[in-house]
Amino acid sequence: ISRTFLAIALFLWGWRELGHTISRDVATSLVTIYFAVVGVGAIHFGRLREVAVSRHAGLGLCVVAAWMAVARASRVEAIGIKVGTFVLASLFLLVVAYWYRREREA
Numbered sequence: 001i002s003r004t005f006l007a008i009a010l011f012l013w014g015w016r017e018l019g020h021t022i023s024r025d026v027a028t029s030l031v032t033i034y035f036a037v038v039g040v041g042a043i044h045f046g047r048l049r050e051v052a053v054s055r056h057a058g059l060g061l062c063v064v065a066a067w068m069a070v071a072r073a074s075r076v077e078a079i080g081i082k083v084g085t086f087v088l089a090s091l092f093l094l095v096v097a098y099w100y101r102r103e104r105e106a
Contacts, residue, residue: 011038015035028072029072032065032068032069035062035064036065036066038061039057039061041058042054042057043059043096063093073086
């Protein structure tokens with residue numbers, strides 16, 4: 001249980017540190033990328049060690065990362081940036097879902 005606490009504490013610490021960087025836009029982008037990377041790492045760890053909780057948490061973090069990207073893009077007035085962000089978030093989730101399903105079938 002101490003490893004779980006350490007992992008959660010490190011995640012929260014990283015989130016807090018990245019949330020207070022240079023500007024609000026940079027912080028939002030870094031936190032979104034952080035959630036995506038940690039989510040993929042948690043899925044990978046859960047796959048290697050056969051820990052279902054880790055895989056589920058990773059999938060949740062990936063969904064939160066995509067939601068954060070979409071929520072941030074909805075405040076942008078430029079239609080190109082908005083559409084591009086929506087497409088990238090969708091592609092990210094599709095790739096994670098494909099990777100997750102492909103490893104499940106193997």
